[in-house]
Each structure stands twice: as C-alpha cells, then as structure tokens.
Amino acid sequence: MVTAGHCTSGNGAITNPSGSDYIGPVVRDNWRNGYGSVKLSGQSYYSGDLSLYRVNSDSSASARIYKGGKTSSSSRPVQDYWRRWAQSGDKVCTGGMMTGKKCGWQVTDTQPTIHYSGGTTAKNMVVAKKSPGSCTINGDSGGPVCTVDSSGRAHAKGIVSGGGSSDNSGGLCDPCWLYFTDIGLANSAFPGTIARY
Structure with a gap:
C-alpha cells in the first residue's frame, strides 16, 4: 500500500493509529x-511525498476507498488510476482519516515545491484549492485523492501530503489548499502498479 512519506520512517513499522496492531x-x-x-536510489527526479509498505500476511487489503465521514465503514471500488499527469482545472476529492471524504477541490498548479512549516520541503507536488467549505487537517495525510464516476467507482489520482487554510479558520471563510503527490509518481517511483477492480 502507498501512503505519504512523511507519515513513515524508512524501514519502520506501520501500525494502526493506536499503535496496537x-x-x-x-x-x-x-x-x-x-x-x-529525496530522490530514490537510481532515479533522477523527485517523486513528491510517498512511502510504500507491505501489508502483513495476517492483514488484508483491497482496491477500495472509504466514503463518507471519518467513522464510515462504507467504501467504493477503485476502478482505475489517472492515466495522465494532473493538469490545472482537474477536479478531485480527498479521503482523509480525520475529515472523511471531501470534494470540490480543483487543481491550480503542478510540479511546484512546497515549503511546510517546520522546515521540510516537498518537491514535484500538485496543488488544489476549494472554497468555501472545510479543509483537510493534520492526520489526513496519506489518504487518497480521487474522482468518482457516474457508477460510483473511484479513479485514484494521488496521495494527500498536506494543506489547510491561509487564515487557520479551518477553511470556513477562507479558501482551502491541498498538496498531493500525483498517482503517476507512485507508479513510476515504486515497483508494481495501482490495484483496481
């Protein structure tokens, strides 16, 4: 499975939020x-903010994305993944662990460098904006960015890295910003391809 690189440490363990599993x-x-x-070994480009981890044999994973609020157990199948790079004007939804599904995002920039508070820098990212509404928050990182077709199936488009609002109001009055890694970078940077139904 893929998540945001800043959510993990290389060669570390992935656990559930409470750390019990x-x-x-x-x-x-x-x-x-x-x-x-950082550039992965053997690669000449930056691939955003990504981490690939193996799901243990006593756990299971499938090509599905949760929908609804943060406590929802309802999901939809991943039909496919974005077959081209993100472009300005593309519309996407996010699925964060803390805020659940949020739609209305529109891509405004591709391949910028994002300077996060704390001094870290994410390179080769995608920027999206939405207004009005509520923003993603800490804890949503690593969640999916997708679109949903008319039959209710998701198309994977990226991995959430960060965002928020410029006035820290939670986005209720101010535009929300989303920073994500294009799904194409996950496909090119890591072995394998995105699973789908």
Whole structure:
C-alpha cells in the first residue's frame, strides 16, 4: 500500500493509529524526516511525498476507498488510476482519516515545491484549492485523492501530503489548499502498479 512519506520512517513499522496492531514494514520511502523529499536510489527526479509498505500476511487489503465521514465503514471500488499527469482545472476529492471524504477541490498548479512549516520541503507536488467549505487537517495525510464516476467507482489520482487554510479558520471563510503527490509518481517511483477492480 502507498501512503505519504512523511507519515513513515524508512524501514519502520506501520501500525494502526493506536499503535496496537502491526500492519507491515516500510519497503521504500522518499521522505527524509526534518528535510523532506529525496530522490530514490537510481532515479533522477523527485517523486513528491510517498512511502510504500507491505501489508502483513495476517492483514488484508483491497482496491477500495472509504466514503463518507471519518467513522464510515462504507467504501467504493477503485476502478482505475489517472492515466495522465494532473493538469490545472482537474477536479478531485480527498479521503482523509480525520475529515472523511471531501470534494470540490480543483487543481491550480503542478510540479511546484512546497515549503511546510517546520522546515521540510516537498518537491514535484500538485496543488488544489476549494472554497468555501472545510479543509483537510493534520492526520489526513496519506489518504487518497480521487474522482468518482457516474457508477460510483473511484479513479485514484494521488496521495494527500498536506494543506489547510491561509487564515487557520479551518477553511470556513477562507479558501482551502491541498498538496498531493500525483498517482503517476507512485507508479513510476515504486515497483508494481495501482490495484483496481
């Protein structure tokens, strides 16, 4: 499975939020804590904010994305993944662990460098904006960015890295900003391809 690189440490363990269940080990990670994006071995480009981990044999995973609020157990199948790079004007939804599903995002910039508070830098990212509404918050990182087709199936488009509002109101009056890694970078940077139904 793929998550945000800043959510993990290279060769570390992935657990559930309470730390009580071991899910599996990190396989590859392009994020150096305290610094930000780094190039993976053998690659000449930065691939955003990504980490690949293996799901342990006593756990299960499937190509589905949760829908609804943060406590929802309802999900939808992943039909496919974005077959082109993000472009300005693309519309997307997010699925964060803390805020649940949020739609209305529109891509405004591709391949910028994002400077996060704390001094870390994410390179080769995608920026989206929405207004009005509520923003993603800490804890949503690593969640999916997708679109949903008319039959209710999701198309994977990226991995949430960060965002928020410029006035820290939670986005109720101010535009929300979303920073995510394009799903194409996950496909090119890591072994394998995105699972789908």
